[in-house]
Amino acid sequence: MINIVLFGKPGAGKGTQAEFLKEKYNLTHLSTGDIFRFNIKNNTELGLLAKTYMDKGDLVPDEVTIQMLQSEVDKNPQSAGFLFDGFPRTIAQAEALDAFLATKNQEITATVALEADDNILVARLLERGKTSGRPDDQDEEKIRNRYQEYNEKTAPLMDFYKAQGKFHAVNGIGTIEEVTARLTNVFDTL
Numbered sequence: 713m714i715n716i717v718l719f720g721k722p723g724a725g726k727g728t729q730a731e732f733l734k735e736k737y738n739l740t741h742l743s744t745g746d747i748f749r750f751n752i753k754n755n756t757e758l759g760l761l762a763k764t765y766m767d768k769g770d771l772v773p774d775e776v777t778i779q780m781l782q783s784e785v786d787k788n789p790q791s792a793g794f795l796f797d798g799f800p801r802t803i804a805q806a807e808a809l810d811a812f813l814a815t816k817n818q819e820i821t822a823t824v825a826l827e828a829d830d831n832i833l834v835a836r837l838l839e840r841g842k843t844s845g846r847p848d849d850q851d852e853e854k855i856r857n858r859y860q861e862y863n864e865k866t867a868p869l870m871d872f873y874k875a876q877g878k879f880h881a882v883n884g885i886g887t888i889e890e891v892t893a894r895l896t897n898v899f900d901t902l
């Protein structure tokens with residue numbers, strides 16, 4: 713069983729690459745952003761709560777996010793492994809994930825980061841905002857706020873996983889196929 717954290721800034725291409733990787737490696741793809749958006753669409757209590765944070769580009773509180781993620785993992789007891797996308801995004805989430813997996817005699821196998829320059833990513837998100845309908849992609853100020861959240865709360869995770877010897881990075885700039893090939897090279901060593 714392999715459990716991978718797909719890591720990277722907003723717009724780095726995690727969702728796009730996850731679609732391919734989950735098929736090739738037979739992993740259950742869990743995107744916290746997608747799960748929150750599904751809840752917003754269906755007007756659930758969780759969705760209404762998450763929306764107040766997401767629309768501003770703020771992170772949803774840890775307690776809510778951790779609980780949701782754990783319940784999604786528990787919905788897939790037969791899974792051959794998980795591909796976590798957009799989670800963990802804070803040290804508290806990463807610690808909670810380690811503790812939760814340990815209760816199942818599991819662990820994170822590796823964290824694989826997609827790296828790209830902020831200016832390229834902001835341009836990508838504004839482009840995506842034209843068609844995605846996502847409010848957080850349509851306003852440069854909200855996008856900048858997401859990067860601030862990333863720098864303050866998520867970037868420290870790189871050292872967290874490096875300290876465990878689990879951090880790998882690939883260049884996220886190039887065609888989708890080029891980036892997929894780089895990711896596959898790393899996954900095949902795990």
Ligand SMILES: Nc1ncnc2c1ncn2[C@@H]1O[C@H](COP(=O)(O)OP(=O)(O)O)[C@@H](O)[C@H]1O
Nearest residue numbers: 722723744745765766770771772777798799801
């Ligand atoms: N692990 C998480 N912790 C807190 N908030 C989250 C988490 N994952 C997603 N979110 C919320 O959902 C929003 C969108 O996330 P996501 O779809 O992963 O897009 P992106 O990576 O492009 O920002 C985030 O800005 C945040 O508000």
